Structure formats: C-alpha cells, structure tokens
Amino acid sequence: MTSIRRQLLLGLLAVVLIAGLVAAWGVYRRAHEEVSELFDYQLRQMALSLRDQSFEPFAGGSRGIEEGFDFAIQVWSEDGVRMYFSRPHTGLPNRARLGYATVETSEGDWRVFSIQQRGLTLQVAQPMAIRQRLAAAAALRTLAPFLFLLPALGLLVWFIVGRGLKPLVSVAGAVKARTPTALHPLPEQNLPDEIRPLVTALNDLLARLGRAISAQRDFVADAAHELRTPLTALRLQVQLAERAREPDERAAAFATLKQGLDRATHLVEQLLTLARQEPEAVYRPGGFVDLGELVREVVTVLEPIAGAKSMDLGVTRDEAGRIRGARDALRTLLVNLVDNAIRYAPRGGRVDVAAYREGDSAVLEVIDNGPGIPPEERERVFDRFYRRVGSDAGGSGLGLSIVKNIAERHRARLVLDTGPAGKGLAVRVVFSPNRAD
C-alpha cells in the first residue's frame, strides 16, 4: 500500500538528512583547509623560533617531553647526523626535505616543516590526525542540529500532511455514506485546489449517473404503465370468451384474444429492444454495413407479413453501398420502419424500400401509401409510447422511438415527409458522410 503521508515523511526526512550530510561534508572540507593553513603557519613559526636555540645540550640524546605536546622535533648536524629527536618512537624518517611536506609513517600521516640554519637542519612535525579531528568536530557541530531536528521534523511533517489530507478523508467519508439513491453532488466549497478536480469529476459522474438512473426509472414506469393497457384488453377478452355460449361467438372471442396476446407480445419485444439500447449503451462503430444488402434482407424477411395484408412490398433502389455502423442495430431500425409502414398502410397498399446515395450521404428510405403523418405530429411520433389517434391497435408506440435511438447512435438524421404522390409517409434516414470516429 502506498501512503502519501509515509512517502512524504520519508522523502522529506531523506532530503533533510542528505542536506545535513552535504553541509557537514562542506564544513569538514572547509575546516580542514583552515586548520591546515593555521597549523602549517604554526609549524613554521615553531621551527623559526627553534632556529636561535642551541641544541648542544640535547646533542647525543633525547629527553622525554611532556605528555600532551604533540609536536615532534628533529635536529640534524651539518653532516646529516641526527642530533636531536624529541619523540624517537614516532617512526618519522631520519631525513628531511626543506619546506612543508606530508610524510607517511607507521603512526599515520605527519605534516613536517624543515629549515636549515647555521649548518643545522631543523624539522618540526605534527600528526595529520589532529587536523582531521578538528575538522571532523566542526562538521559534527554543523550536523548535530540536523540530527536533533530530524525526529521533530518527522512529527511535524506527519501532522501537517495529515492535516492537508483531511479534506480527502472527508470526501471519502461523504462518498462512502452515499446510497445508490442519494446522488446529490458532494460539497465543493472549502476544498484544496488539488482535491477539487477530483470532487468535480465525481460530481459530474454522479450527475450523469443520476440522469441515467432517472431515465431508466422513467422508462420502467412508462413500460409498466403501458403494459397495463394490453393486459386490460387481454383480461376483458378472456372474460368475453368465458361468457360466450355459442361456438361461433366463442371462436370470435378467442380470435380477438389471440390478437390481444400478439399485441402484448409485440409490446414486450419492443420494450426489450428499447431497453437494450437505453439509456446510454456504449456504441461501438463495429464494422461496415452494406445498406443495399440490408434492404434486400429486411424486405425478404417481412414480405410474408406484407403478403398477408395483400400489400406490395419491394425494393426500389439498393445502391447506397457500405457505411460504418452496427449491423444488428441498423437491421432493427429498418425492420421497425418497414413494419410500421405495413402496419399503418391499408390493405392492398404499397411499401417501397430504398437505399441510395445523395451527395456524400447514404440514405435509407421507406415510403408507404398509408394515411401519412400530418406535419404537426411529426415531432411527437418519436416520443416513447406515442400513438396516433385511432391508429391500429397492434402498435406498441415504441417503433419510431427505437428507430430514433438507433439513428442518433449512428449520428444519422431522421426525416419524415409526405409520400411522393402527396399522400402516405416517406421516412428517410440520412447518414452523414464525415462521421468522426
């Protein structure tokens, strides 16, 4: 599990620690340089101060020097014989180079300074370790506050980050408290800039979800309401069949009952078709659909139904070619249009189905010579469950709203018009050519 708090804490502490170490390293280097300069100067001064001393009394031997004095002094005579060595056990070499030098010995590095005067060679030496110790002490003094600060800083960071994340916790709480029915937006005021986009996006999602749910609820309510009418008809028809005494009467009653069942079945099927598309089923561009082929197929399938009503159903043009779209959906669209035409046109009527190109657009067209739809009603016929006055009882009132849905999903335009002879209905589905998807 990643925790922003832990990450921030560890990250910040690491940065502080690294900054402290870098500072300490810098201080160490600087202190080392300064101490070196100072000590070199001291070595030189000491050597110069020894210049005027007479080493005769020391010649030939060496005496112990007080503890705590960390310099070592060597004196050589003109002929190179060591006359004096203050700390013989240091392992300093028995020779000297004039000026400053750093020599390695068994006891670590020593800094030495040698001068010559009056035939004698004087050398003052001091262990390098002292300089390092002093520099390290300075570095440590620099680092110490950082080290002491670290736990306090950690606590502070933990606390501040926790405070900063509090709005997130409260948003999470607010979301958690939601039930599927409570979709009102989360409060957006007093939120930090970093969290507001999240809440805004969530609210947007909630709003869309709310719309989808209420559309679905409306649909279910409408559907239940609409199912009542065919069920009422069925119930009444059953009762009439029960009452019928004469065989003829009974046969007639059963025939109407069957029509009632057909109609209820049709409504349920149409509801299912619509429910599969509602409210915002994802549309996938799918493949290509040959409109000419579709027209021929649908006309072939529906021909028997048209034939039963002695209607002339046929294809007039099938040259629209292929368009991008979902084949099943477009088939449902065309079946509904042709079915509507057959349903509402009179016995012995004529239904022409065509697919053609108009400019860049592909067009599906169904023309019948039925009663048509007056212009003032043309908007409303696409509404769910809208049925025209005195229209045939078999319609579900859903056909054109299914068509509208599918057309919208394909970004196609639906045009209702009067048939070519000034009567009947012409429905055109115009697919726009430059569909960006």
Add this chain to the structure above:
Amino acid sequence: MRLLLVEDDLMVGESVQKGLRQDGFAVDWVQDGEAAELALENGVYDLVVLDLGLPRKDGIDVLSGLRAKENSVPVLILTARDAVPDRVRGLDRGADDYLIKPFDLDELAARVRALLRRRAGRAEPLMRHGDLVLNPATHEASLAGTPLALSAREFALLEALLDRPGAVLSRAQLEERIYGWGEEIESNTVEVYVHSLRKKLGTGFIRNVRGVGYMIPRRG
C-alpha cells in the same frame, strides 16, 4: 340505460363495449376527448365511462368541462394511472368512481349499476314497483314472486321507465336508452316491446300519454 364509453385503445374499447352490451346497457363508444365532448353535448347518457389518457383532449379536462356546464351525469374513470394523487385529482374534479386498469368486466358492470342506482336515489340493488321486482345485475324480473321471461331489450325498456316513475319518456328517448350507436333499430320497435311487456305485466302497467310517450305511474 345508455352509457358513453370514452376509451382510446381499440381492443379495450371494443371489449368494454361488448361486455357492457351483454349486460344490457346501450353503449356508445368514442375514442378521443373532443369526440367525447361532442357526444356529451348531443346525447343523453345515464353514465359516462371515461378513460383519462386520451388523445386530443385529456379525460380530466373533459370531466372538468362537463362539471363546469353543470352536467351531473355520473362519471366512472378508467385509468392506468394508479398513483394516489391521480386518483384524488380525478375524484376531486367530479368523478363518481374510479377503476384501475386492468379491471374486471363484472366489476365494471357492478360499479356502473351502483352508480345508476345512486343517481336514481335508491340504495337497494333491486328495483321494486308494486309486485314487480327487477334485478339489474342478473336481468331477472319477477311479478308477485313469479319469474318473468323478459328479453334484454324488454328488460332495458322496463328499467328505463322504472328509473324515474311518473316521468314520461318519448319514443325517441326510449330508443336512445335501449340502443347504442350503430345498433340496428327496427321500426315500431318501442311499440312492439311495450305491447309485449303489457301482455306480461298487465295492460295498465305502462301508460301511453298520447303524443308524448310512455310512463309507469308513480305509486302513491
């Protein structure tokens, strides 16, 4: 009894009309609100069976218009809207009863009879006039305890006359009461039924007011 049925659904309308006719009512059927208003202006109805979800003019508006014209004909609402506010609104706008779809044909007929009874100021389900007893629910009639064999039309005519004893109904009014639209009316039919009823009930039972119509005298 002549009823006006206002129902836009063909199958439901057809079945209700048929069922109510079987129950001995003369039923006229219209399919939209405007046609309903027209029929209510011209026709004489004992009761209106009104669907609410109507094209052209909503059932509630038809009802309000009817009551605004002080027409007190009983109205029974048929509707798929079963929410309480809908029902309350319907009754408050002047409906006398309410039936939710899907409903039972027998229940509808029973409610129609109950409303007609109430309108005639009777609480008793049976119509009595001296020794004559009519049961509108079963279409059975008896005279001094002896069952009478009456045809549906004879029963309807008798029922119409007994609905308001003492009132004179013209031949046309009686025809209206026993025939719905489109039902074939034979000529002299009222005379034929009156004649046959007189044979079964006694000559003096139905009186002819010359040049006006028929009546059954109120019993003192």
